[in-house]
Amino acid sequence: MAADRTAEGGALVLVGTPIGNADDASPRMRSAIESADVIAAEDTRRFHALCERLGLRTQATVLSLFDHNEAARAPELADHVAAGRTVVLLTDAGMPAVSDPGYRVVREVAGRGLAVTSVPGASAAVTALAVSGLPSDRWAFEGFLPRKAGERRRLAAALAGEQRTLVFYESPHRIAEALRDLAEGMGADREAVLCRELTKTYEEVLRGTLGELAETAAEGLRGEICLVVAPGAPQPAPAPEAVSGEVAARVEAGERAKQAAAEVAAAHGLRTREVYEAYLRQK
Incomplete structure (x- = not known):
């Protein structure tokens, strides 16, 4: 196990942006954008439009980061962090990496042992x-x-x-x-x-x-x-005879019968002894 480390102040910062109402922009979000060295944005045009709505100014290098270029862009962004730069990663709305680009960059940066942090924001x-x-x-x-x-x-x-x-x-x-x-x-x-x-x-x-x-x-x-x-209604546990075929398949694949019965029983909320006996009856 390894802890993230800061490379001479460098870090990847995941920044949450408003999901609709611009007034949800936090002071930390504003500060992160204005102080970043590099900004990776899902859509650069929408990012600049957000800055205009919020009255933000940034001198950062702005790069595009979307589904189809994330894998290729990740090493480049990690290089910036390794060089001591602050890289802000944000998407069109909400938290990055949640059904949006970002997790590949996080894996690349964290995989090098570099710092990854966040400025939390709204999530739909x-x-x-x-x-x-x-x-x-x-x-x-x-x-x-x-x-x-x-x-x-x-x-x-x-x-x-x-x-x-x-x-x-x-x-x-x-x-x-x-x-x-x-x-x-x-x-x-x-x-x-x-x-x-x-x-x-x-x-x-x-x-x-x-x-x-x-x-x-x-x-x-x-x-x-x-x-x-909403959650579904609890499903009734199957009869031991109904899952004995699963035990048989595991045994044929090389497992010991009792171990196979124990795992199948646990998966279905049944008693191991009942499943094992049902398997023996149907052999």
């Missing part, structure tokens, strides 16, 4: 979770749903029994069909909250079931969308 996912009123003690961020209907339906079915609150991003032109697929895979009566244009002038929070939200979305929705879906 966390904001939506907070206002949803759904359980927030355990939750999972799923990012954007798959674009293809088949992949989206398979994901919905796989997440049907998820015991954590789920948070998704989705575009306005796909949200109606996405909600239909989620309702089909998770159940139309699954509670959900759709947050639109968070922190902006036309912010809207729609509460209901996946089925109800699908009907609402069919009429058309605009703006940035974040969907929060």
Whole structure:
């Protein structure tokens, strides 16, 4: 295990930017931008527009950093940190590296043992979770749903029994069909909250079931969308006989029967002895 070190003052600083309302810009965010040596921005035009709205001035070298050039740009940015420069990394809105470019740069810089820190800011996912009123003690961020209907339906079915609150991003032109697929895979009566244009002038929070939200979305929705879906109902444990085939497959692959039974039992919330005995009966 190694700790990050500062290279003569150099550091990578992940800076959160407002997700809609410019008044959410923190003093630390402003200071970080104005004092940076290098700024890596997801869209340089939007970055300059943000600076104009906030009245910020920077003498930093501004570089573009987006999905398709991040891997190539990461070593260059790490070199700047190694040379003692402060590199600010920011995206169009929210926290970098959260469903946005950034994590490859963090890995490169941290992999060299150089300093990585942050100026925290708003996150649409966390904001939506907070206002949803759904359980927030355990939750999972799923990012954007798959674009293809088949992949989206398979994901919905796989997440049907998820015991954590789920948070998704989705575009306005796909949200109606996405909600239909989620309702089909998770159940139309699954509670959900759709947050639109968070922190902006036309912010809207729609509460209901996946089925109800699908009907609402069919009429058309605009703006940035974040969907929060309630946890699924606990799934009953399968009968030991139903999982004995998993034990048999592991044994055929070379595992000891008792060890295989123990691992399969743990995965399904069953007793090892019951699973092992069911395997022996069906050999």
